[in-house]
Amino acid sequence: MQLKDFIDKIEQLPTPDPVVQRIISIASDPNASAKDLADAMRLDPSLTAKVLRLVNSAYYGLPRKIAKLNEAIMILGFKTVRNLALSVFTYKSLTGSRNSKIDQLALWKHFVGVAVAGELLAHMLNYPNREEVFVAGLLHDLGKLALDYISPESFAAVAKVTKTLQISFFEAEAKLNIPQHTATGSLLAERWNLPEIVTQPISGHHDVKSFSDSVYADVVSMVHIADFVVNTFKFGDSYTYGGLKLSPDALNVLAIKPKMLTNYVDKLKERLATAEEFLSIDKAVEV
Template sequence: MGQISVELSKRLSNAVDRMPAFPKSVQRILELTRDINCRPKDLVAVIEKDPVITIKVLKIVNSAYYGLPKKITSINQSVVYLGVNTLKNLALSFSTMGMLPARNAAGFDVQHYLVSSLVTANLTRMLAARYANELDPTDCYIAGLLHDFGKVVFALYMAPEFRQAMEMSSTENISLHKAEEAVIGTDHTFVGAMLVKRWQFPEYLVECIDHHHAVPHVSVLAECLFVADLIAEKLGYDSLGNVSADGPQALPARFGTDLDAVVAELGDMNKLIDDARMFAQTGGLK
């Protein structure tokens, strides 16, 4: 992507500045879980200070989906049934959902976007576990969850142009990020990286989000996100509900050459999709 104009740079900065701050409680949760000496009770203590996340976690753990024999009334009890990693991912997911509006002037389907982001988050984590186990599972989940958040920025604060880009993507059968470049002058990866940087995530996550459509890839994490994005799209969970207009994509070498073979190796995706739908439904949109 070439240089953007000074005027566009100012518009993007203004849009990013209008987005809510990423919750400090979740940043603290992420800090704790990167510490190998972190105790579950430390994580519980942080979550319990956030009443919104607490209510939503308890709603999930007491849902028919888990079918527990007795009602769970505390985060401390929840961690026994869910485990630290699931509890952490729930907190991260619910915080992200809290920034998403139910409606926007661009006509962007935020509910579908949310499910697709959750599917991509879990796929990125699963791919790393199988093909790149040196990666941190939390980084993989965050990358997948936040990779398309630039679309939300566009939908909220550059709605007319984003609507036009979505229409161009559909009518001219080109990928959305190429339509965004044509209409807006940059794409959702660029503004998404700006936002994640503002939220003070590590630079390697910023770069991963900024380049998740780029080939060659900037990191192993970006490779996993790239393939997760392709699989999510194949399953019907592209954030616009579209199949790529770019045709077959060459996979990074570690994944072989056949996307169907990668999908088959990951196994049954139904639970992953069910989890994403349940998280999205419980998290809700304002």
């Protein structure tokens, strides 16, 4: 399958519905109010119920239950609520392919793991845009979702090659002349009107060095490290069974020393344990 053919088929993929698109737009508008965001979300009661369930999960550790959307927005911020809405949409899209030949929930678990790992690393590094690192981690393998949706047989073939040859998914795609998930994922994210701080890590999380001069080299590096560690934990399944290496360039960009990396790994084990609600979004109460 050639990239041009794949790009044509990307048009068939689900895009965020008007409510989610409106949420993304409002969250990026510095003049928008919490009421604006709440009013947009209330147009989809099911989405609202699921977002409130995630707000009250152990991951955020709020001292009391939040029942009102306006309050959730004020406490967590616009971008975090946007991330929750994107999480719900992505989960729905990922698990909606009836012809899939893979364990979609295991892939989703990997998505969530990298989101959580990226946000934790951003916190430890005092990076200000932690919410963007979360969503970049959540969507870093968006191209795999696209491949599974467009051609489940091609996804299965790539997974077989990576397991047989013990190489990365990225390398297996190249061997089979299948468009690489980093490129297709970035194209899809652009179609969803997501900013470069999200699309660049999707493009570059397997090729940090090429993005070393980018204004978002730090975010690319954080997502790369998060992806590597989550893969070593075997938290979920990225369908990569070998060939992954921790880039020295990523460590250099972020000035991470071995002691900090060890501390990060220890903290991440605890943090992932709080992300259970993200793994079962479909269990949220419908209203």
